[in-house]
Amino acid sequence: MTPIAADLNELALGIFALIVAITLGITYWASKRTRSATEFWAAGRGITGVQNGFAIAGDYMSAASFLGIAGLIFLFGFDGVLYAVGFLVAFLTVLFLLAERMRNAGKYTIADVLSFRLNQRPARAAAALGTLAVAAFYLIAQMVGAGVLIQALVGIDFWLAVVVTGVFMLCYVVFGGMIATTWVQIIKAGLLLVGAFVLAILVLNRVGWNPLDLFGKAADASDDGKKYLEPGLFLPKPIDTVSLGLALVLGTAGLPHILMRFFTVPDAKAARSSVVWAMFLIGAFYLMVTALGLGARIVLGSGGEEAAGKGGNLAAPLLAQALGGGEGTVGGDLLLAFIAAVAFATILAVVAGLVISASGAVAHDVWSNIIRHDRDSEHEEILVARLAALGVGAVSIVIAIVGGSGLNVSFMVGLAFAVAASANFPALLLALTWRRFNTTGAVVGVTLGVVSSIALVIMSPGVWPGPDSEGSPFPLANPGIVSIPLGFLGCWLGTMLSHERRAERTFHELYVRSETGIGAERAVTH
């Protein structure tokens, strides 16, 4: 496959190199400030609300958001917008139900909140399972996406692209911890917003500055005509639409790498304002991405569908090239190189966030608490955290290369959201709000959520018994509508079938802490 940026390797690589140099500089600076566990996992809790808002946006807006949603809108029109709306509205769930409570009650990982009132070891094991499952699926999806994208844009081999992405990701996390990860995410959010803004302005210029003209002109440019503006081209089954919508709006509130960001701010007030900042940044971004998807349809037309590849992932870079003046022009080359570099930075920031959340689950939850019973030194905990990050990163690089570019990225992301919504979200919400909730409930709920999501996805059309095949045992592409109620049911059933005095007694403490912030972990003062 010839890369679309064949003629501009040097230009693209130059911009890549600049971004990499800046982020490595930050990592060096951050490594000098990363000595304690609080600094490694929570950036010393010294990130401000605004900074954290940008970092959440940078952590959340993955290549699947930018290239994926623009591509879906380009190919299928309205159904792509459903993803953007679900991803955005999800932040209201986070704001109203979890953000402040997480900051008040937690320390480094979501397991801290669960184990607060439940039996440490089983509760941590359950939470670590949920965290690692989500992080693993999401991480592999992003790595494969990175490989495919960089291969297509710059022309290096798939495996090399995955290794390069993985090495930078590990540099940030292992040496710079959460401080470096946060700043990489902030810079990436800024770059991505600027990139999307420039393209959106150029698209509006094409349609005579009236955003409302985008819709009619996009439909004119589509073979589907009026159907292009209606739902149903990508998600023909209504129940699939509802199931996906449910997983998106509840899944975000169970994503460990997003929830972990609330531990990096000094107090619940900053956690609260950071969510609202993130909402505005992400909302503005999705509005622009919608314009890009429709703009790609107008500018590239049906002829661009083949070049945009499966899922339309290359629609946005192709649009950049066309808007800059077309292939071979200075403007086209420059804009394509810039958007390619932005996409690379986007992936780096997301995978770094995922690796640090997975390292928290392995080192803080499994090693320090479950294996070493809290008797390890802080020095040991950070050493294990770095080793865990290395291990998680290495495994994901290997799986991404072995699975190859054929691994279905959107299926892996869908799975991550389904597990987050079905396993992590019910357990967290009930631990914080339900007096009677106990350890058995958490273990049964998380396990049922993880197992049912994975099992139902394996049995779904597109996976069982092979791609695009008929006769799969489970009819829906997204398991949310079944697996989320199962996760809650597991929590309820496990709780009702067992009795645990301590969990009810310690509920008072967790309840008061999470509502008031009394006794919350403090910021490190230098």
Add this chain to the structure above:
Amino acid sequence: MDVTNGRSVDWERIERLPEFRELVARRRRFVLPATAFFLIWYFGFIILAGYAEDFMGTSIYEGFTVGYGLALTQFVVVAVLGLSYLRYAERELDPLRVRIDEAAAGFEPTQAEAPADPHAVHGGRFDRPPPETATAPAAPPADREAER
């Protein structure tokens, strides 16, 4: 477990404070209806997108359809609810939290002042400040900002 920042805290006593009950009630007064509203609005949109394709495809203005219009209202709902929660929390919730903090700091200690947590003695691991700072009346939020 009941030791925070080197002082013991009677959680159940805080839970019985009228200020705490008021805090929880006020938070619920906003969060419950707001959550119900955005979920209904969102799932209404999703269900219409799934089951009422023709309605969603009706053009309001030159190709700008009902579906896109409803999608746009979701962005508005997120912005309005997000900002109003910030305002509400700052005006109605945070002052109560300060009062609860002060009331809790005034409680008679139920245990010895010395931190019972072995890690707190070694320092660092739980990054808790020494007992002197913690037993002082709770700092108002403005001071905590300055602490950084």
